[in-house]
Amino acid sequence: MQKAEVLLSSLKGGKAPGRLFGAVIAVKDVISVVGMPLTCASKMLEGFQPVFNATIIDKLLSDDALIIGKLNCDEFAMGATNTNSAFGAVLNPVDKSRVPGGSSGGSAAAVAAGLCDVAIGSDTGGSIRQPAAFCGVYGIKPTYSRVSRYGLTAFASSFDSIGPLANSVDDCALVLDVISGYDPLDSTSYGGKLPSLSPISPFVQNEFTYSFNPDEHPNLAQDTNTPVSDEQPNSAQDTNTPVSDEQPITIQSPADTKDISKKLKIALPKEYFGEGLNPEIKSAVEEIASKLVEAGHIVEEVSLPNTKYAIAAYYVLTTAEAASNLSRYDGVRYGKRSKINGTLSEEKNRAVSEEKSGTLAEMYINTRSENLGKEVKRRIMLGNYVLSGGYYEAYFGKAQKVRRLIKNDFTKIFKDYDLILTPVTPEFPAKFGEMPTDPLAVYLGDIYTTSVNLAGLPAVSVPIGCSSQNLPLAAQFIGKEFEENTLLSVAKMLESLLQ
Amino acid sequence: MSVTIDDVKYIAKLSMLKFEEEELTSFTQEFNKILEYMDQLNELDLTDVAPLYHPIETGKGQLRKDEVKDSLPIEKTFLNAPAESEQHFSVPKVIKEK
DSSP: OOHHHHHHHHHTTTTTOOOOTEEEEETTTTTTOSSSSSOOOOOGTTOOOOOSHHHHHHHHHHOOOEEEEEEEESSSGGOSSSSOOOOOOOTTTTBBBBOOOOOSHHHHHHHHHSSEHHHHHHHEETTTTHHHHHHHHEEOOOOSSOOOOOOOSSSSSOOOOEEESSSSSSHHHHHHHHHHOTTTTTTSSSOOOOOOOOOOOOTTOOOOOOOOGGGGOSSSOOOOOOOSSOOOOOHHHHHHHHHOOOOOOOOOOOTTTTTOOOEEEEEGGGGSSTSSHHHHHHHHHHHHHHHHTTTTEEEEEEGGGGGGGHHHHHHHHHHHHHHHHHGGOSSSSSOOOOOOOOOOOOOOOOOOOOOTTTTHHHHHHHHHHHHHHHHHHHHHHHHHHHSTTTIIIIIIIIHHHHHHHHHHHHHHTTOOSSSSESSSSSSOBBBBOOSOOHHHHHHHHHTTOOOOHTOOOEEEEEEEEOTSSOEEEEEEEETTTTOOOHHHHHHHHHHHHTO | OOOOOOHHHHHHTTOOOOHHHHHHHHHHHHHHHHHHHHHHGGOOOOTOOOOOOSSOOTTTOOOOOOOOOOOOOOOTTTTTTTTTTTTTOOOOSSSEEE
């Protein structure tokens, strides 16, 4: 309320209101906000006081948003249920006996329960889209590098993307537009021009062209690794790409809101509708496909043949990146430090280390073992295994190549299609107490979301109604790099179609 | 590839983590299951495929200008330090006394 009063008085002082004037925004607790805790839902960061704002927070604040607080999540954003939190689980506001999804479970639940206008989440393998689907709200994972990661606690740096969750497409679009853009503090953030996303322009296709010119950046290393199987001339592709007599797409004026007759070409990848998909979710997404056909768009089945390898590649690469990123939690510069055997502690005399250096290694080991949760430790261990001598090429090197194949699959489809339509999750949210205990079974639930992060593409989770058990149903649209506008415009069209 | 409990102990050491015996046993079982699943990557012929390190290859690695700027003040740097002494992070003694 105090902040709201400050905003109001600045308005009286003649200051023009920002684009998010008075918007109530809450933030997943993996993002740094000065004056609020930053726990990452881990005991490790108990009492931690952020010393700088994440770039997205500065952007939100400079457009007059009200940041009301932090939201629970899975520890270090690792999980799909929001039950891996040092602070306990988040309940799904739609059905409190069920999980809200994760890792941005608190973000989705807060929006669904009306606690804030927009929540900020992060998505490494589905962590915005899956909880959005489980709680019946919109959630968009932008193109990797559209939004600065400065101030986002790193999980898997080549996957992590920050994005908004909200009850309306317009709110998502506006907040995403505000937080997008190059940031000198994140060298991976995209340096080219990005078209405005708000207001959403109806189906302005191919409006985005890369403005990045390598000649202007002589310091950049030139990439010699050109995609290998990317440019095969229309061989396998033509079998699932019916000939189209569509005229080449012309650029529409964003102001031309009347002409939404432009046909979209939407791909339905058959691998996303196969075994393991709940039949009710399947028919709901197929229903959306029919609605789009009725609305005059073209929907066709395609194949993304390497989809079945996505989860394996994803968990090799993200655990490896996580093992490296989480080595910083050693109790030296920040975070909790555990007491050391025989000096400050009454801790039982466990054999902790063979290191001759003694207490320093014990300090590291005790700190990490006592303060990190089980899933986080599991992923650090897996990551160090796939990176360790003898296994590096067998797992890590291989997974990076598979990442290329998965990206190539998408590139091929996007030569002929504007969007890909899929389910978000194979199942409805689990009830507490009925969740699988086997970690691999939990990982397999990410089947429809991880490919998008491997390829760095944008994707949106769109609520499309209620199941027979009154649980939210959702569809995912995957778009071309930096073409979030197309995603948002189709989401907005569905928003009005389904009302 | 199958993992033994000794492998898991070795990885724990690399990871600076310690576990009870029963945790080591359950990790070993879980890892074998997960790695068996990951082994399906071996089905693919990857001979001529270049690795993809960064998902958006256009415009990667934007370097900012190398300019001298103010960084975090020292007191902020030490705000979250579990132990500090004379503007240094202090840790348990590493060098052995005679």
